[in-house]
Amino acid sequence: MDNIHIRCPKCKWKPDGKPYWRCSCGTRWDTFSTGARCPGCGKVWEDTQCVTHAGGCSKWSPHLDWYEGLNDIVKKLKEEIKESWQLVPLEKY
Numbered sequence: 163m164d165n166i167h168i169r170c171p172k173c174k175w176k177p178d179g180k181p182y183w184r185c186s187c188g189t190r191w192d193t194f195s196t197g198a199r200c201p202g203c204g205k206v207w208e209d210t211q212c213v214t215h216a217g218g219c220s221k222w223s224p225h226l227d228w229y230e231g232l233n234d235i236v237k238k239l240k241e242e243i244k245e246s247w248q249l250v251p252l253e254k255y
């Protein structure tokens with residue numbers, strides 16, 4: 163993962179691994195640790211908001227646009243994330 167950078171496509175703010183994101187179910191977590199899937203309810207947030215109180219711009223961007231790095235590595239990572247989005251936790255719906 164050393165060659166992959168995660169940052170806001172709009173202002174270049176970098177997430178620092180803290181649980182800044184909050185799901186509609188009330189769960190707080192680091193959205194980049196799960197590929198934008200809420201660990202509480204399984205909802206996938208295809209858009210990710212930049213975190214104002216941590217120095218970001220508060221704008222929403224597609225989650226996959228946050229990943230930057232060597233093209234083929236990032237491409238592979240994005241495919242893995244998209245695959246994980248197809249797994250719907252049946253027991254929650």
Ligand SMILES: [Zn+2]
Pocket residue numbers: 185186187188189200201202203204205
């Ligand atoms: Zn949730």
Ligand SMILES: [Zn+2]
Pocket residue numbers: 170171172173174175212213218219220221
């Ligand atoms: Zn931003």
